[in-house]
Amino acid sequence: MDLDFTAAEDAFRAEARAWLTAHVPDVPLPSLETEEGFAAHREWERTLSADRWSVVSWPEEYGGRGASILRWLIFEEEYYAAGAPGRVSQNGINLLAPTLFEHGTDEQRARILPSMASGEVIWAQAWSEPESGSDLASLRSTAERTDGGWLLHGQKTWSSRAAFADRAFGLFRSGRDDTNTAKPHQGLTYxxxxxxxxxxTVRPIGRLDGKPAFAELFLDDVFVPDEDVIGAPGQGWRVAMSTAGNERGLTLRSPGRFTAAAERLTALWRETADPSDTALRDRVADAVIAARAYRLSAYAGASRLAAGGSIGAESSLNKVFWSELDIALHETALDLLGPYGELADAAEDAPAHGGWAEGHTFSLAGPIYAGTNEIQRDIIAERLLGLPKGRR
Amino acid sequence: MRFLLDEEQREFARSLDSMLTASDTPAAARAWAAGESAPGRALWSRLAEAGVFALAVPERHDGLGPLPVELAVAFTELGRHAVPGPLVETVAAAALLDRLDDAAATAWLPQIASGKAVVSLCVPAAGSPYALDPDAADAVLVVEGDTVRRAETAGPVQPSADPARRLARPLGGAVLAQGPAVTAATAHATEVAALATAAQSLGLGRALLDRTVRYVKQRTQFGVAIGSFQAVKHRLADTLLALEFAEPLLHSAALALAEGAGHSAAEVAAAKVTAGEAAHAAARTALQLHGAVGYTEELDLALWIRKARPLRDAWGTPAACRARVLAS
Incomplete structure (x- = not known):
């Protein structure tokens, strides 16, 4: 058992750090949830991709470096430590791409992945519907067979990034309507x-932070050619669940993000805290410890995968853990900032430490998106502890 | 990097687990609480045969160690089975004596490795003025300032919230060692003690979770197993979550100790507070989900429940651990 990096891994880390030092913008980009910021972040994706840093874990033929999971973790640590911009392409990279690698055709991969890697095409997700949130399999939007493809009807909502994105992916009911039967998962197509x-029709929805970060999609006879179906028609649930596994697993929120945030929190505490306030000190310590636990747990997960193991329902543990950690980090930072904690990042008087207010609002969404934490706890209890299914 | 226990380490854990499962540890713990140490000492000998104490003793004194990772693996199993006795104190005393490497080390370390000597250790500056189980120990070492002495006797047993922990103040005795080496050796020994206690807590928490999961699957109310209720499931999911994320901290701390890394104190503290809190929360959940039957002395579950809180505080309270994490 060891936690040692090879010389090659150290060299990879050094190369990433040097590149990031040279390229990360000195002035933070405008929020990626605004039109101006979205364009700036798309440009950043192009910069990353030009030197093959946008999708390090992908094979080289699609713009990646064929990096191992461990190297991906190293890259992410360096990325967030460098204070690099948020990833506007993350829905595509973290959700769609793993599905294409597992279920797509060579033609689809060759057509879709390079433009995703470069930021030329930004993807939005289209899962939820007004009546289908946690109970995703009850979805009602349809895909109807037509010559050479499918016609989409219905309504999707909470579609992240859809206000400014180029394309979307999601699940549609293509077979008999089984929503009221015991088998709602059948007859879905991706x-x-x-x-x-x-x-x-895209109708942007203002988020809790006021930004149009997600949208409602109204679909009325939208034609989709056969080449844009992933996996077999009717098998969409199985295809999508491999994506959900990835989303809840390591790739959605890398430990590097929280390691960097914990470092910033510790610095803030050393600068601002009253040393006699042990209640706050304890919360800082807990956040630092949890960020470390998440990082070590990722190393253990990467080691398990490298040894031929797999990560299944364990990814639900990660989802609950990082989403709660993210809130704890930000709540603690706001408490350290006292009266300045409530100032929006755009405020003239906003603390130079920056980003905590906006980050706090965003962290509150963590227990909801990518499968609510209630659903994750059900999965943990049923699949990892073997408890019987109940009525919820 | 291969941040996973290897096959040999996993096999070691499995063999200890099956040996202890077959050993009726609850009976030994109940006897120990009543002041009858014979079943506990018999168990101690079997643990020594399995090599547990030798892990803390270097080869030159007939041991196999120091092997902190294996020690963490072993103590996780000892916690899982609620084994009584000054287990942590004995391996911490071994770490202390090993660093002093004097006549006392030569006298005691081979005895510790072979299981012939049960040793308690009291370091008031590390938190508690009491020695654990001095009445059942062959030697009680006390560190005050830069002096180690072997206590001559101990005061009356002070009943603990966990009856299997028999606490008493060590009294009198002759000086065994003195000087700056003692200070450094004690710092190391308390890290070993904290690591072993963290491992015990992790195992204790796992056992509480396993027993409670079994119980809620078979306990029926309103016509269904109570384990099908979301309120029950989510509490158990949170219990697993806390234990799962404590484990990598424990293993990383053991590696840091094995390497003699400068950051080992902070790592051990992080593991200690996290495993201690996770096991304490597991005990609360186990009690709540068992309901009234969990609140009885006769159910063996009580042996685990009552140990969780003392282990959380022994060899580093949560507050002390948190302060240490940020001190580095």
Whole structure:
């Protein structure tokens, strides 16, 4: 048992650090949830991709470096330590790409992945519907067979990034309507479609932080060619669940993000805290410890995968853990900032430490998206502890 | 990097687990609480045969160690089975004597490795003026300032919230060692004690979770197993979550101790507070989900429940651990 990096891994870390030092913008980009910021972040994706840093774990033929999970973890540590911009392409990279690697065709991979890696095409997700949130399999939007493809009807909502993105992917009911039977997971198909196609109406929704970060999609006879179906028609649930596994696993929120945030929190505490306030000190310590635990747990997960193991329902443990850690980090920072904690990042008087207010609001979404923490706890209890299914 | 226990370490854990499962540790713990140490000493000998104490003793004194990772593996199993006795104190005393490497080390370390000597250790500056189980120990070492003495006797047993922990103040005795070496050796020994206690807590928490999961699957109310209720499931999910994320901290701390890394104190403290809090929360959950039957002395579960809180505080309270994490 060891926690040692090889000389090659150390060299990889040094190369990433040097590149980031040279390229990370000195002035933070505008929020990626605004039109201006979205464009700036798309440009940043192009910069990353030009030197093959946008998708390090992908094979080289699609713009990656064929990096191991451990190297991906190293890259992410360096990325967040460098204070690099948020990733506007993350829905595509973390959710769609793993599905294409597992269930897509060579043609689809060759057509879709390079433009995703470069930021030329930014992807949005289209899972939830007004009546289908945690109970995703009850979804009602349909894909109807037509010559050479499918016609989409229905409504999707809480579609992250859809206000400014180029294309979307999601699940549609293509078979008999089984929503009221015991088998709602059957007859679903996984499809991709352009957000500027005929019949698509995008209505941005202001988020809790006021930014139009997600949107409602109204779909009225939207044509999707057969080549944009992933996996077999009717098998969409199984195809999508491999994505959900990835989303809840390591890739959605890398430990590097929290390691960096814990470092910033510790620095803030050393600068601002009253040493006699042991209650706050304890919370800082807990956040630091939890960030470390998450990082070590990722190393253990990467070691398990390298040894031929797999990560299944364990990814639900990660989801609950990082989402609660993220809130704890930000709540503690706001408490350290006292009266300045409530100032929006845009405020003239906002603390130079920056980002905590906006980050705090965003952290509150963590226990909701990517499968609510209630659903994750059900999964943990049923699949990892073997408890019987109940009525919820 | 291979941050996983290897096959040999996992096999060691499995063999200790099966040996202890077959040993009726609850009966030994109940006897120990009543002041009858014979079953506990018999168990101690079997643990020594399995090599547990030799892990803290160097080869030149007939041991196999120091092997902190294996020690963490072993103590996780000792906690899982609620084994009574000054287990932590004995291996911490071994770490102390090993660093002093004097006549006392030569006298005691081979005895510790072979299981012939049960040793308690009291370091008031590390938190507690009491020695654990001095009445059942062959020697009680006390460190005050830069002096180690072997206590001559101990005061009356002060009943603990965990009856299997028999606490008493060590009294009198002759000086065994003195000087700056004692200070450094004690710092190391308290880290070993904290690591072993953290491992015990982790195992204790795992046992509490396993027993409670079994119980809620078979206990029926309102016509269904109570384990199908979301309120029950989510508490158990949180229990597993806390234990799962304590484990890598424990293993990383053991590695840091094995390497003699400068950051080992902070790592051990992080593991100690996290495993201690996780086991304490597991005990609360186990009690709540067992309901009234969990609140009885006769159910063996009580042996685990009552140990969780003392282990959380022994060899480093949560507050002391948190302060140490930020001190580095």
């Amino acid at each position: 499809l991709m479609f352009p957000l500027d196609a005929d019949g698509v």
